[in-house]
Amino acid sequence: MIKIWFVLCIVISWASADKVNASCECGIAGHNRRIVGGTTVEPHAYPWLVSLMLGPKLHCGGAIITDLHILTAGHCITFGVHYRDLTVYVGMHDRLDTSYVTMHVENGVKHPHFTSNAVRDINDIAVLTLDKKLKFTENVRPICLPEDSMDFRNLPLTVAGWGKTRQGALTSSRYLLETKVQIVDSDKCKKSAIYRDNLVGDTMMCAYSLGKDACQGDSGGPLFSTHRRSYNKKWYQVGIVSWGIDCAMPDYPECGRPSDKVVSMRIVGGRRAEPHSFPWTVAILKNERMHCGGAMITNKHVLSAGHCFKWDNFKTMEVLIGLDNMDDLKNVEKRNISNVVIHEAFTSTAVRDENDIAIATLNHPVAFNDNIVPICLPEPAEDFTNRIGTIVGWGRVGVEKSSSKVLLKASLRILSDEDCMSSQLAQHLKPTMMCAFSKGKDGCQGDSGGPLLVFQPEGKYVQAGVVSWGIGCADPRYPGVYTKVNNYIDWILQHTTDGIKCNT
Template identity: 95%
Template sequence: MLGPKLHCGGAIITDTHILTAGHCITFGVHYRDLTVYVGMHDRLDTSYVTMHVENGIKHPHFTSNAVRDINDIAVLTLDKSLKFSEKVRPICLPDESMDFRNLQLTVAGWGKTRQGALTSSRYLLETKVEIVDSDKCKKSAIYRDNLVSDTMMCAYSLGKDACQGDSGGPLFSTHRRSYNKKWYQVGIVSWGIDCAMPDYPECGKPADTVVSLRIVGGRRAEPHSFPWTVAILKNDRMHCGGAMITNKHVLSAGHCFKWDNFKVMEVLIGLDNMDDLKNVEKRNISNVVIHEAFTSTAVRDENDIAIATLNVPVQFSDTIVPICLPEPGEDFTNRVGTIVGWGRVGVEKSSSKVLLKASLRILSDPDCMNSQLAQHLKPTMMCAFSKGKDGCQGDSGGPLLVFQPEGKYVQAGVVSWGIGCADPRYPGVYTKVSNYIDWIAQHSADGIRCN
């Protein structure tokens, strides 16, 4: 658990160790922030044992990108030993000779019971899946292009899957061939595309091994690691950022279009380096919808959100992928956000030639109100800050991203306004995307989204 929220699953392997996924203690989540609930079935039944984590070790070769995690395995050490009982037991680990192909496996957890669900299950749930042949998995829909490595395995059954919140949980089997009736952990729930989608198997790691912008203080982003990010140019100069949400719609800020003619703007999609436009898709804008309640003062913009429609749709590819949107009302307080873009690298400095990224802490509403911006803030806004890091002029309209435990980014905010660049008195202000999900859906309904 991360605070009161279900964060990840795991499995007991000794009286002091939990096996889970590496991404569960990454992206701003420290192992000391976690609480382990042991012997739990009903989340409302308080008879479970609560343990704290003394240490957490990820695989040394753990890496991640916008889609998948590699070597996604970690071991948590508890602060005290467990007492084994009928409700608390360790799972067995397999040896290299065991073959689990063509056997029915079980995945268990309290994760969301369907794609788009807002809450996790009250009770521990289980479902049966089967291992998918490695070659078949690598050739299936979104898992092409070498997304699935040799340290991964895929398991699937139509309509059945591990969904958000089950990350890190066990994939296990009795291994009937040995007839010893012991449960063996075969894999760790790692990543997948949505929940129980046809031809999108869920991937788990084999248990024996293991996917900066208004940018001050930013660092170079790995090329095309944020493939939804677009640059909006005006007169061949960086004007605003944005994010692809469908094959023809860009989510950006209202102020990017309120006082400027969108017909003279150009959108660069699949871009990394401004000096290398080979294979970059260029589009004009055929229409812009600014939120009807958009207002602006000398300091701040309210309801600062807009959707730009491209004159010609794009084809999704390795370098062009739409961003996922959050659930309506979803809260990202105290999460680590990432901002990306080609904006100015400091006050009165020029725009960056390459895509930059920076990590920021998303502040709670009270913390935001305690800043010197308080009199200008509205509930539809959110604040984020990290010392020496900020989105600066030119990244307006760009995305504030949060990496979710299920292994994908969602857009939590739209870069809106701020005072100066990386000024500790004034955190950056972002439009809260989760407040506008219905509005976004209404004005992008004719676009194609990924599952």
């Protein structure tokens, strides 16, 4: 028997609206109801549900609470994502059916006491203001906010969204899905050490079902229920999907997160990546200590930074592939390095490395599986200016801190060449370099050589950059500097001809 819990924020009263439109009622379900015995929702059964899109990618869920406001999670507009980056899809059921309404966000306000640590978010709630008013219809209606005296314990609660349908899935659901859960007593939730140390009873609650859960992309979505006070005719938002560990795993409260599944953790301002959500990422160890990162580009080649090998003997290194947690190597592939090619124009000064790119060849190929997948290379002329990039690695979580035991990720905005050259690094920069920055976030020692990733409209990640150099870690005066991968496509292909690639 699998018990699944997830943590939801319950500070709904903060979002209560003063203005009331007497011409409509909140929380009235659409005429279509759920498929009996299934998990797919009939179209527009829950007309308050919206999806928050980050470009072409599902980022979070949310709920309409007025004709101008969406209630979601605070973490959905944190960690490198600004509310202006989001597009709101209203009245949607099938993501491939374009009959939904697309809205933009004019403002986003997190709770003033929103905080985050290595595992959880506190006061994880936000209100988004749309750029124009919604017109309420059968397919677009607000959900009701509960009264303080309402008790939802022992009632069946619904969580719905377009998030991923299983742990490790690379894509989100096409159709709106739902599942039923119940509130779990906080004492029961706290039997897990992680939740015992991080659950804040006043503003969080746990809910679970047997083998069911919210998952990535469902973050910020509503937990809702009817109530006898309205003769079970209206739906009330009881909670917001906030945080958890994995998706539908035994004895862990669950949640869906902004990108690829998540609980939070630091990579200097970053968050814990869901296990194996970036299955091309490798750790390069030297004398059993974290040395550099890298990314699989074929079944036997790793793309990394030149400086990771220039002054160190690669024969003393070991590559861990399919890794998430340094303390759990059970299903991890271990390889030695048989050869390294550093770019022939690699040069280094006291501050920066130029043409900082290298290809390491493994002594034995690996077999691709769910946990080991190569990264795609970008088009040679592709421009990533102002795109949101993701860095991943096991590097230090601060200048004087130790390396992380688990894979971390952080979202950064890729700067234009002009903005990059306007920074205090200008005198050290070359056209083969790119900058990326978000306040308080950066790659750090041990993340060198790891990938800077960009999610493409066709649903795949490409490697835009290689973590190269910087000054300090997350210093606002100095953006992180990355080697532009698309400058080296021919060079990469030349040195990986004997490797097996995937379809692009």
